[in-house]
Amino acid sequence: MFTSKLNTEQRERAVNSLATEEFDVLVIGGGVNGVGVALDAVSRGLKVALVEAHDFASGTSSRSSKLIHGGLRYLEQYDFKLVREALHERELMVSTQCPHLVKPVSFLYPLTEKVKERTYVGAGLALYDALRGFNRSLPSHKHLTGKTIAQISPSLRQDIITGAIRYFDAQVDDARHTMMIARTAARHGAVIATGIHVDGLRRNGKKVIGAVAFDRITQKKIEISAKVTIMCTGVWSDKLHEKFGLTPGYSVAMSKGVHIVMPGSAIESKDGIILKTPVSVLFLIPWGGQWIVGTTDTPYEGDRSNPIATHEDVQYILDQANRVLEPKLKAEDIIGVFAGLRPLVANKTGSATTKLSREHTVDHPVPGFVSLAGGKYTTYRVMAKDAVDLAVLDLRRLVNESVTEKLPLIGADGYYALQQQTTEIAEQYDLPDATITHLLNRYGSLMEEVLELISSDSALAQRLIPDLPYIKAEILHAVTHEGAVSVEDVLLRRTRISFEASDSGASVAEEVAAIIGPELGWSGRDRRVSVEAFLEVIADEEKALVELLNS
Ligand SMILES: Cc1cc2nc3c(=O)[nH]c(=O)nc-3n(C[C@H](O)[C@H](O)[C@H](O)COP(=O)(O)OP(=O)(O)OC[C@H]3O[C@@H](n4cnc5c(N)ncnc54)[C@H](O)[C@@H]3O)c2cc1C
16 A cells, blocks of 8 residues: 655655645654654554654764664663663564564673683673573573684784683664664655754644644745654754753753774674773674774764764774784774764653653653653664653544564565575576675565666666675665665665775765666756765765874
């Protein structure tokens, strides 16, 4: 009945609906929490719209460590409930909800003391495993000694390591996963549009009855009607509360987290590595052919849309990683840097409107308006359910319970069967097995959509960049099915070429514009503008690196 395709025609229909229909729920913000809320609400049978100012996951949700995890550090804070909840979500995602997108990843926790540390960390990891409950897709932790550690991770300094413990978590391409939740919500009937900036709220007396928004593409104002509005704008929340004249029960501070991306050859290890640092932990995470290393945790007050790493951030990450690595990571080998902002919520004392858990908040300051902020990427589904449970009270009718625990994302259906048929599919389309595996792990059963494009034009089967697995059909598919509208959307978020390619994708920006331009109805000028905007973004992201290399 509904389609999951997000593209220019769908957007036009969505904008028309936004201006003419009344919704039960309007969601502001297309990060993981916003799209999670839209999916939760629409799958309860509600009439839902979601508007995002830029692109899906263009805020924090494309800049995380990309781990779906219980959070080992919460064990040290005795927050077992939070860890159990996150491990339950990890199990759901890795087994049934989106096994095509969320993959197990093993980590070594290196030990530098003989007895005390092994007992302490071992007990922690035993508890971490126990909190999974009875459904266990991922293996349990294991104590390792000298020879095995050297075989798994030759880059770990054997002279200071007394042992290691291997444990499992999971990882995800966060921006892709967020977009796939949006597509799933659209598949169930949500009206979704990116490039729509909410500037104000509509009111009837005290009650909020929708929002006033600005369409960046048509440059027109839209008045949206909704019985209840749910704001999921992460680090923008304080600013918007102020603009809307609302007094929420919490405030949101920002903390910056930076990651660097290293080539695969920089670290010789089959497993990821987790290190305890003086302030938090540092992850060395295998990422396809590269390594993502981070993160930092520093207070931030600058531009929310464009958090930039400093050369001190990058130096800190190198220093921490190099404590245990031999050979050491070198600044000149870094291929990418990205920074994100954690929305840290703090409850206002005595607030009657806020339900604050350790990590996230849902707030209901006036009738018709609910907001959600904070939390972890991993637990987005639970937070979304909490927000919708609170919002539906304003609908003054019986509303179905959340069903997202039982609802797979699009592409999950048939994934395990297709995994067994990789060779046959590769032969049928005359593609390497590795390409089919790559597609399966990005699209699941929706891989058919990409293969169809290749059937119509075999040139689209070629790789965009020889060293990276992305094929040209994926670039086109990003605009025909995944709602991308710019070179930046394609190279930063639909693919991760901006931090995986040694030149950040600068050399293919023109070609990407040439592939997507006709589908988006672009003129030559539109193409140039989109390419230049992308080049500016990557120049900003590389500033820290240039500074470091010149210092
Ligand atoms: C460095 C770092 C590492 C992390 N690592 C992990 C991890 O490994 N695992 C984990 O579980 N969690 C992790 N997190 C936490 C996780 O990334 C965040 O909790 C999550 O992404 C927040 O999502 P969100 O939807 O609340 O915010 P966002 O993703 O920022 O979404 C908010 C959206 O609102 C939109 N918006 C703002 N104003 C408006 C407006 N006026 N109109 C319309 N739209 C608007 C923005 O454009 C944005 O897209 C990490 C966070 C950071 C910073």
